[in-house]
Amino acid sequence: MIKLIIADDEYFIRARLSKIISEKRQNIDIVSICEDGEDIIKCLCTSDVDILLMDIKMISVSGLEVSKYIFENKLNIKIILLSGYNDFNFAVEAMRYGVFDYLTKPISEEALLESLDKCIDIIEASKSLPKDRSISLLSAFFKKENRFIKSKDIHDIRPLVIKYMSNSDKESYINFIKDNVKDIIENYNAYTLYKFIYEILNSLDVKYHILKDLTLTQYMHSNIFKKDIKNLEQLENILIETGIDCMSLNIVSTKEQLIGKQVLDDIECNFCDCDYTVTEIAKKLGKNPSYINTVFKKVYGNTIKQTLSDYRLKEAQKLLRRSNLKIIDIAAECGYSDIFYFSKRYKAKFGYPPSEESLKQNL
Numbered sequence: 001m002i003k004l005i006i007a008d009d010e011y012f013i014r015a016r017l018s019k020i021i022s023e024k025r026q027n028i029d030i031v032s033i034c035e036d037g038e039d040i041i042k043c044l045c046t047s048d049v050d051i052l053l054m055d056i057k058m059i060s061v062s063g064l065e066v067s068k069y070i071f072e073n074k075l076n077i078k079i080i081l082l083s084g085y086n087d088f089n090f091a092v093e094a095m096r097y098g099v100f101d102y103l104t105k106p107i108s109e110e111a112l113l114e115s116l117d118k119c120i121d122i123i124e125a126s127k128s129l130p131k132d133r134s135i136s137l138l139s140a141f142f143k144k145e146n147r148f149i150k151s152k153d154i155h156d157i158r159p160l161v162i163k164y165m166s167n168s169d170k171e172s173y174i175n176f177i178k179d180n181v182k183d184i185i186e187n188y189n190a191y192t193l194y195k196f197i198y199e200i201l202n203s204l205d206v207k208y209h210i211l212k213d214l215t216l217t218q219y220m221h222s223n224i225f226k227k228d229i230k231n232l233e234q235l236e237n238i239l240i241e242t243g244i245d246c247m248s249l250n251i252v253s254t255k256e257q258l259i260g261k262q263v264l265d266d267i268e269c270n271f272c273d274c275d276y277t278v279t280e281i282a283k284k285l286g287k288n289p290s291y292i293n294t295v296f297k298k299v300y301g302n303t304i305k306q307t308l309s310d311y312r313l314k315e316a317q318k319l320l321r322r323s324n325l326k327i328i329d330i331a332a333e334c335g336y337s338d339i340f341y342f343s344k345r346y347k348a349k350f351g352y353p354p355s356e357e358s359l360k361q362n363l
Contacts, residue, residue, distance in 0.1 A: 002027055002120055005043055007034040007054035008082065017053065020109055025116060037061025041069060049077050051119050056083040067097040078119040082107060134225045138190040141232050152192050154199050161203035162301030166257060168247045177239050181232060200239055208246045260299030263292060271312050274337040278304050313349045320357040327354050
């Protein structure tokens with residue numbers, strides 16, 4: 001978990017920031033909420049902190065003074081400063097102390113989350129990166145890397161990889177590897193490529209325990225970076241061959257795979273029913289809801305509830321792009337009786353509201 005401190009001398013701003021982050025970023029643990037820089041420094045003496053989100057002007061000790069304290073004491077903390085003053089001089093002074101980002105009030109939810117995600121990407125990359133030549137090797141595959149860390153969503157990787165493995169779906173797995181590598185080369189950087197490789201192998205280990213007695217970093221070094229990889233095609237082939245080798249371990253018609261497939265088929269047929277639940281699926285199959293959920297997660301790497309939600313939202317996205325239906329009708333078509341809840345879930349999934357999807361198609 002990423003450890004975060006929020007600090008602002010206005011209560012309602014602190015409350016709003018805390019609410020947004022708690023609801024939208026489950027990988028962030030808010031360890032303290034402060035109203036002054038003096039309180040922040042006390043917290044830093046007793047708690048491990050990854051990110052500090054604070055106002056630039058506070059009651060006794062300012063955000064700039066806290067930034068200076070962190071800089072002079074060489075604390076490894078990413079700082080995001082907030083200010084109601086769109087003043088270039090503040091930004092210049094902040095950057096002298098290594099401040100990561102500077103956001104002006106009123107702060108939009110999108111700008112806040114984007115800044116936090118960039119911080120997290122850098123923090124996680126620094127924690128997971130090996131000390132050998134891995135990143136240098138991957139950098140050689142880029143004609144031009146992004147100078148700025150740009151966040152790529154990797155949350156869908158594990159359930160998709162496990163799904164392809166469980167179904168022995170070689171073609172989808174191969175396309176998945178190639179499409180993602182192409183996207184990373186065109187839009188991201190070597191750190192992102194490293195994270196992608198890491199998560200692919202981690203997903204395979206979850207299902208097949210491929211690491212044996214090795215750590216994931218040791219496995220990557222021995223099976224990828226120690227080899228003389230001269231081009232992207234070789235790298236893709238290693239990931240593809242590793243996955244296909246794992247597929248050979250599948251028992252084609254296990255009872256668990258059959259149940260998982262029945263659940264998935266039922267979701268595809270009944271996702272538009274607003275009252276459709278895991279209990280309903282279990283009743284049809286004559287099984288206990290907890291049991292079928294456990295089996296489904298084992299086979300596909302995700303819960304039934306999350307899979308149903310993802311399926312509904314992806315179908316809604318298709319309708320928004322291809323039909324002239326109103327958003328409220330599309331929500332109903334995809335199993336949502338509450339338009340506001342639908343909009344909230346859609347934005348959480350894709351990063352923008354359904355109304356924006358409609359506007360994109362009309363441009």
